[in-house]
Amino acid sequence: MTARPSRYSAVAIALHWLIAIAIVTMIPMGWWMSDAIAEPSNQALAYRVFQIHKSIGFLILALTALRILWRLTHPVPALPGRMKGWEQFAARATHAAFYGLMLALPLTGWVYVSTGWAVTTDTPLAVATSWFGLFSIPHLPWIEHASDAVRRTTAWMAMGAHSKLAWGAIVLIVLHVGAALKHQFLDRDGVLSHMIPALPHGEEAGAAEPGAATRWAERLAGLALVAVIGVAFGLAARPAPKTTETAAASAPAPVAVDAAVAPGTAAAWTVDRAASSIEFSGTHAGNAFKGRFEQWEAQVWFDPADLAGSKAVVTVRTSTAKTGDATQEGSLTGAEWFDPETYPTARFEAASFKALGGNRYEATGTLRIKTATVPVILPFTFDEANGTAAVAGRLELDRTALNLGMTSDAGGDWVSKAIRVEIKVKATRAG
Template identity: 80%
Template structure:
């Protein structure tokens, strides 16, 4: 018979306390952010707390999987022989419940974010999940690609289970802490020293409890897991929303969009040709997200420019932008932008601006009228800009504002601009030289 150790291994102790601290931090975090996200003054901070909450959740999931593997491959200290049979059963069942809970909490959270649905507003909300800003965690594909009605139902069920499992965690933590203190100060059997090495051992004369039979061991495990499953399933089902009326959409769909223009057919202008210095040129976009200003940029784009103040009729510009190159410095935003509701980079990898005419406004000021195509929608735009030339080198700077609802960007997730401003500013700065 394998001799039981007097304490848990260093790895088991480290995993125990790291997971414990993570779970204890998650509960107040979850309570606060659920209310704060709906308040304009705290929305920006709550958004960031949500991302941290999700990241810690995935950390708990990964560490729990590691802890289970470690537990199955390493012996653990035996329970004191003085413990009554029901106490031993309860102790082992509680441990099983903890393992089930540490898996169920992050998994229900993962299911919820995979739906792309906000329970608070009962509307779609596509937000990527970035693990501490280092890399994007994919959504569960069998949920993400389900129908809108199914995703809505799953979102309500997952959040219902998730919130009540958090209360289950509070109950288990209270029982666990209470039992540990009882062993330490009333029974004085040294059980707490199994997980806190600096504490002294208890009374060695109490002996150790015999290992349970396989039937009892499985009963203990099933009892603990059942506690978590019943909470999750029961409250998940209770949180299921009332079905929508047949034929009624749960969210307003955007109007059909115009077909995209070709990105290849370009009729050149007759004015002077310019070569853009991309290293010294930028295309930026600005707006607000959760009440806080942001600035982004497109890192990959191409421009064909024919321009001469003396030949505006022969001037022309065509700019093609790789939408997947959008960067904002926020990993969650960058993970969300490629989604179908936003830039839909998988279906429409490029956006295109093409001029139809130029107008002089006096001095170095001009206007470029043209069309802008993003995804499948094309709209007319006017870009005011300045043009300064010296010794064959030119500097161009221009700004315009776009209504993202007119371009069908983020309409399913945020048509009202509650999260992301409806008006997005675009600013171009171009340095170029006359070709030839």
């Protein structure tokens, strides 16, 4: 028979306190952000807190899985022998309930964010999930790709269960802390020293190891508590059906590969990609953001003396949009934004040029993103010296006309409708 230790191992102690601190910080965070997200003045901070909340939730899930594995493979200290049978049963059942909660809380949160539905506004809100901005965490595909009605119902049920499980965690924490203090100051049996090595541990012989049937009964009792709370309150949180149904959009056909571009008659230019950029900017949750496209190609024929023969075609890989915020970048590649899996490129073609005086010009053309094609006018400056040209231009786009983010944010409550695009190009005359 394996000897029972007098204290938990260093790994078990570290996991216990890491998870405990994470859970304690998550509860007030969840309360605050749920209300703050509806206030415009708090929206930017609430958005950040939501991302931190999700990241800590996935950290708790990973640490809990590791802790369960460690618990199953390492013996734990015995309970004091003078504890009554029902007290030992309650202690082990409470521990089992804690394990269940530590799994159920992040899992219901994962289900909720995968729905892409905000219960605070009862509207779609597709936001990607990244772990502390380091890497993306995929949403559960069987939920993410379900119909609006299924995602909405699932969101309300998941959030209902999630919030009530949080209350269950508060109850268990109070019971757990109260029991630990009772053992330390009333019973003086050294139980608290199992998790706090600095405290002296009691010398009383441990309780006898419970039988297999008892152990399973204790575990099931704890897990049943979690299941009852989660299912009961989750079902109670189901929303009333809407009076109108959202029509399902048919899946668009993939974009065809662009045909070869007919060249203009003006001088051809070779773009120096390393010295050129296509950037975009706007506001998100009340804060300014700025991004860029890392992969794009440009074919340019331009001559101030031959504006009629001038032409420019720019093809952008929309999957390469970068803002420095992993959550924003993950959202931009979603189906309601750029959807690069279906539409890998955006295309700007300028076929008409106009001189505005001095080094200022204006290009008129079209911009295609996904299935939307809109007319655009791009004012720009052109300066040439020794066969090298510098071009700078900017324009403002209405993302609503391009069908970007229209499911979650048609009103511009989160992301500004107006998006500024700025180009800087360095090029040399070809040949």
